């Protein structure tokens with residue numbers, strides 16, 4: 001059958017026509033008013049961007065091209081029947097809007113394999129960075145080091161017409177996605193394994209190969225990695241990593257430059273770095289209260305964290321108002337594969353006590369756990385114990401979503417972003433005497 005790029009190319013004209021029709025018929029309609037609070041408060045809730053690959057509902061959580069996580073788990077092809085989805089299948093879905101067949105997913109795995117070789121200068125850049133450099137800084141550096149290879153930057157300089165932008169953006173995005181597991185594994189082995197490396201296994205899929213190159217070959221670990229890389233891929237357009245990638249891409253900076261901005265945003269403790277913070281916080285709990293603390297002691301510990309002025313990592317969300325379905329699917333995975341693991345038990349017990357405490361503060365809008373409250377438990381179980389690495393895995397996955405949208409942003413001809421900013425003086429003046 002036709003390959004991913006052909007299916008994508010065939011889908012583009014209808015979507016271009018659809019956007020044109022929306023602009024013509026609905027362009028002048030209002031999507032609502034913007035309050036001063038929203039302008040000051042991180043633009044929370046202002047509908048102000050097009051993002052086709054996924055949509056977030058405050059109660060129900062994320063849907064990827066209309067499919068929620070349980071639907072992805074039942075509809076997307078798996079490595080083995082009944083297993084976790086292959087992230088390559090999600091990539092197909094994000095790019096084309098269609099659920100792929102197993103043969104189509106295999107063709108993406110093959111395409112990524114073909115594009116996966118890392119140039120020597122990239123590993124040399126990584127080797128030169130001090131070993132203590134945070135893995136997220138190393139990831140950002142590795143992505144930037146690939147940029148000289150940008151097909152889009154070269155084609156733009158040569159005068160490529162706008163209608164063809166999406167094509168080299170696709171080439172760059174697929175090259176980048178293909179090389180990210182090798183970059184991530186290189187960072188892992190360099191930082192924690194004394195610079196000894198494991199070659200890719202051409203028989204493995206994209207996610208299993210990442211685990212393999214890091215040095216982990218257990219079947220459970222491969223399944224965990226496929227699930228992890230699927231559920232972290234996209235969370236609509238306004239979160240920091242997605243919006244940063246989208247914003248920088250809107251200046252026609254190529255996919256390497258754009259994703260670099262995205263992963264730098266993901267490296268913030270209120271966003272992707274929270275998964276690292278969760279583990280450190282859970283270790284603190286264990287150190288202070290022992291391996292299996294009572295719920296009373298846990299409750300007190302949560303209050304102490306809040307009183308010391310810190311956030312409880314892994315809980316709360318800017319948009320969600322319920323338990324994150326990305327948390328729930330990881331919990332289901334743990335219940336199946338590691339029901340008696342002490343760290344999972346602690347994670348479960350925290351789920352029982354943290355929401356009530358956060359609700360009692362009266363200010364936290366969402367007391368429920370997000371994706372980051374659980375992912376570290378699964379990684380620890382399979383021996384990936386270095387929590388400062390966790391956000392790199394998030395970044396590898398997030399690339400699938402933000403680069404897919406990046407290709408569509410160019411296919412749809414979206415313009416450079418330029419929202420209006422205000423001064424305090426202008427706000428005061430506008431409402432003086434009101």
Ligand code: AMX
Nearest residue numbers: 270271274311312313314315316317318363364365366370
């Ligand atoms: N612990 C303590 N306080 C919290 C809290 C938490 N988990 N979540 C929210 N709050 C506080 C806020 O700091 C804010 O306090 P302030 O008014 O004194 O500044 C108040 O509650 C209101 O905040 P909010 O409207 O509920 O949340 P927000 O939209 O401003 O922020 C988020 C959302 C995720 C940054 C916040 O919940 C948080 O800091 N959580 C902990 C870090 C975390 O888990 N981040 C990962 C999010 C998912 C992801 O991006 N990967």
